[in-house]
Amino acid sequence: MDQPLSSTAQAKKAKKRRKESSLWWMYLPSVLLVLLFIVYPFLDGIRISLTNWNGFSQVYDYVGFEQYKRMFADPDTWLVVKNTLLYGIGSTVLQNIIGLGYALLLNHHLKVRTLTRTIIYLPVIISPLVMGYIWYFFFAYQGGALNDIYNWLGLDPVNALGNPDVNPYIIVFVNTFQFVGVAMIIYLAGLQSISKEYYEAANIDGASSWSKFKNITLPLLAPAITINVVINIIGGLKLFDVIVSLTNGGPGNASQSMSTFMYSLYFARQDAGYAATQGVLMAVIILVLSLAALFYLKRKEVEA
Amino acid sequence: MNQVSKRAKWYLTAVALVITLLHLIPYYILLTTAFKRAGDFSSKWLFPDYFSLENFTNAWEQANLSNAFMNTFVITFFAAAMLILFGSLAAYALARRQTRLNKYVYMLFVAVMVIPPLTALVPLYQLVVDVGLMNTRLVAVLNNVAAFLPLTIFLYAGFIRSTVPKELEEAAKMDGASTIGIFFRVVFPLLKPITATVLILSCVYIWNDYQFAIFFLQDSDMHTLTVALASFFGQNTSQLGLVGAAALIASLPMVFLFLFLQRFFIEGLAAGSVKG
Structure with missing residues (x-):
């Protein structure tokens, strides 16, 4: 502004500046906690990934990108990444399809709606570790409920949790069972925000159920789809508890996710530098996939 | 959502109930498991024919x-x-x-x-x-x-x-x-x-x-x-x-x-x- 300010305007501006103090003391404790427990460890993890530290010794060396070379040459890395992607993407696909199906069903004003919604949502509030144990009782080789059925049918019992070809899928199934309620609730909220007028107009045009679903419901659910996909991808990629209780990552490393693999590298093998390197890879994978999904779906939302 | 006939509503209610029952299976298994005494290897699909809180008191302490x-x-x-x-x-x-x-x-x-x-x-x-x-x-x-x-x-x-x-x-x-x-x-x-x-x-x-x-x-x-x-x-x-x-x-x-x-x-x- 070129014009000199009148004294009252100046006073006003000064007052405004005074009023616009940042009140920084109000968020100081929050900033300190987040810096200390999240930002600092995250950055320090990158530093440790460049060392050969064993997790307790005072002495260690910076080894440059040796741990990264080791990681990319390690066949376990690729097995674990493959599992992690299966957990992340598999659970996301299943939770969204089934969650949307449940939401469409419950969007009809059925008498059993509250009951069904409650039961489907219930596992969300139970610890994933406990949920893993509950399903362990179902799938356990000895005394599991599944083998009781096999027994009645005169079939040999199966060791589903000990079979590396099967158990990653059981983990996807249990994770889906546990969190499908979240997707369902978010889709239900989305469905209820769609105005009935669209459907009435489509009915006048004689549109089929499928075309109404494809042309009205899906596009208008786009924001709900975005939220669900991003939440589920992040949740599935960092899966930990349920694996511990169902298979403990085994047999061998067969059902290990990046989280559980990192844990065993650090605590069981004292390979802290390498564990930190795996941590960096995990952060990169989660960031890239969740942001890619977010941007892709946001663009779709605009087009829709 | 579009109106559905009464009959269709019955079908949908039935479907919802089946889904509800399927989702209850793990809790049912949890209950039958938790109420069976050590050494009772009967099927997980059946409740025991006795009532015992033995597991609960033992688990609480142990x-x-x-x-x-x-x-x-x-x-x-x-x-x-x-x-x-x-x-x-x-x-x-x-x-x-x-x-x-x-x-x-x-x-x-x-x-x-x-x-x-x-x-x-x-x-x-x-x-x-x-x-x-x-x-x-x-x-x-x-x-x-x-x-x-x-x-x-x-x-x-x-x-x-x-x-x-x-x-x-x-x-x-x-x-x-x-x-x-x-x-x-x-x-x-x-x-x-x-x-x-x-x-x-x-x-x-x-x-x-x-x-x-x-x-x-x-x-x-x-x-x-x-x-x-x-x-x-x-x-x-x-x-x-x-x-x-x-x-x-x-x-x-x-x-x-x-x-x-x-x-x-x-x-x-x-x-x-x-x-x-």
């Missing part, structure tokens, strides 16, 4: 669940209280004062939300050892607060911007109230709905936390319910009844809370997700 309950309760209570206090204070400043500093600080909180906490396990563990907080309830409280603060601030800030009228604060200011007085007397009571959401989301999360508790609370006196349960399972892999009873005990408080406050859980989630 897994030291009373101690674990106390630890979990204390950690959840203090972490939730700190989250609400720190989170609402921070969100108020960030939502109401759009200074350049505050914009950066808000961006920091949003950015931190995408960092997966577990990826920083190694340095975080080392940090906790260095400051001498290993095996203390305090570290579990602080870590849970830090992990949940960004989302809490995000939810509070959104609520303050969209729902809390500035006029009330300005009127209080005219009357000479201090900023902190305005916050606690005028603003905070208006935040009740979002406080309920934050409380529910964070309590479930902290009560059920395993992945941090297992790192920082390895001393058995400090075990929370999940850690106690995992180590109990390690010692009793062949005694599923005991583990089932312990799992049931550990989950009941949250299940009751959910059944009584169901509306808040579900509305809170829907509100949180739409704003998120």
Whole structure:
């Protein structure tokens, strides 16, 4: 502004500046906690990934990108990444399809709606570790409920949790069972925000159920789809508890996710530098996939 | 949604009931498992023909669940209280004062939300050892607060911007109230709905936390319910009844809370997700 300010305007501006103090003391404790427990460890993890530290010794060396070379040459890395992607993407696909199906069903004003919604949502509030144990009782080789059925049918019992070809899928199934309620609730909220007028107009045009679903419901659910996909991808990629209780990552490393693999590298093998390197890879994978999904779906939302 | 005939509604109700029954299977198996005495190898699909709380009393003592309950309760209570206090204070400043500093600080909180906490396990563990907080309830409280603060601030800030009228604060200011007085007397009571959401989301999360508790609370006196349960399972892999009873005990408080406050859980989630 070129014009000199009148004294009252100046006073006003000064007052405004005074009023616009940042009140920084109000968020100081929050900033300190987040810096200390999240930002600092995250950055320090990158530093440790460049060392050969064993997790307790005072002495260690910076080894440059040796741990990264080791990681990319390690066949376990690729097995674990493959599992992690299966957990992340598999659970996301299943939770969204089934969650949307449940939401469409419950969007009809059925008498059993509250009951069904409650039961489907219930596992969300139970610890994933406990949920893993509950399903362990179902799938356990000895005394599991599944083998009781096999027994009645005169079939040999199966060791589903000990079979590396099967158990990653059981983990996807249990994770889906546990969190499908979240997707369902978010889709239900989305469905209820769609105005009935669209459907009435489509009915006048004689549109089929499928075309109404494809042309009205899906596009208008786009924001709900975005939220669900991003939440589920992040949740599935960092899966930990349920694996511990169902298979403990085994047999061998067969059902290990990046989280559980990192844990065993650090605590069981004292390979802290390498564990930190795996941590960096995990952060990169989660960031890239969740942001890619977010941007892709946001663009779709605009087009829709 | 489009109208469906009465007949179709019956079919849909039947489908909903079948789905409900399928979703009840694991709890049913949990119950039959937990009520069977050691040595009873009958089918998991059948309840025992006797009534025994043997597993529950044994699990309570052997897994030291009373101690674990106390630890979990204390950690959840203090972490939730700190989250609400720190989170609402921070969100108020960030939502109401759009200074350049505050914009950066808000961006920091949003950015931190995408960092997966577990990826920083190694340095975080080392940090906790260095400051001498290993095996203390305090570290579990602080870590849970830090992990949940960004989302809490995000939810509070959104609520303050969209729902809390500035006029009330300005009127209080005219009357000479201090900023902190305005916050606690005028603003905070208006935040009740979002406080309920934050409380529910964070309590479930902290009560059920395993992945941090297992790192920082390895001393058995400090075990929370999940850690106690995992180590109990390690010692009793062949005694599923005991583990089932312990799992049931550990989950009941949250299940009751959910059944009584169901509306808040579900509305809170829907509100949180739409704003998120």
